[in-house]
Amino acid sequence: MAEVIRFEDRALKSLRDRLGAAEEARDDAIAFARGHSGATASIHHAALSLMRCESVPCLFDTIVRDWARLLEVDHTAVALKAGGKAYRIDEDGNHLLEPAWITRAMGLGKVQMRATNHGDPLFGKIAARIRTEALIPFEAEKGRLAGLILLGQEDSLPLDGAHGAKLLAFLGETLGAMLVRCGRG
Structure with a gap:
């Protein structure tokens, strides 16, 4: 006589596993959305x-x-090329730089985010403490004023990739537009 094979137990276990995976994926999506919303x-x-x-x-x-407080990072600075000269502007004041340093760092023409053992030299004396950095290019007055916004974190942090780069690029574009507006006033 034929024996009846019961599939209910296996099907129920499979459904429970799939439900658990779906709930985990939902929780991950919610956590990402909350983090992205905060950023x-x-x-x-x-x-x-x-x-x-109202002024440069x-x-x-x-x-x-x-910005360090607003963006929840440890260090912020600006590396700026203007009139054939270059400067780093940070919490300690203005510092002369070699224009080639900024040109080199701007070489890619897009936001650069990276984990590192040593921050970009544009950070100055704090570069050795930087473990995660973002270099955000900006330009104003058809390139006569250009540079990078420097964001540095002393901890190694996971990077957000394309979404984060787009958000940071928005900051660079905003600074460029504001430099044009404030430079005229």
Whole structure:
């Protein structure tokens, strides 16, 4: 006589496994969305802080004094080429740089995010402490004023990839537009 094979137990276990995987994927998607939403809000707050400025010095002061808090990073600075000269503007003031350093760092023409054992030399004396960095290019006045926004973190952090780079590029574009506006005023 034929024996009846019971598939219910195996089917039920398979459905439970699939449900567990779906719930885990849902939780991951929610966590990503919350993190992305927070990053987007931080970027928007940083951009709005620039829009409140009425002078070029105010723009740079806002970046080096306020953005670390707004963007939740350890260090912020600006590397700037203007009139054949180059400068790093950071919380300690203005420092002369070799223009070639900025040209080299801007070589890719896009946001560069990386984990590192030593930050880019453009960070100056704090470069040795930088473990995660973002170099964000900006340009104003058809290239007569150009440079990089420097964001540095002393911890090694996972990088957000294309989404994060687009958000950071928005900050560079905002700074470029504000330099044009404030430079005319």
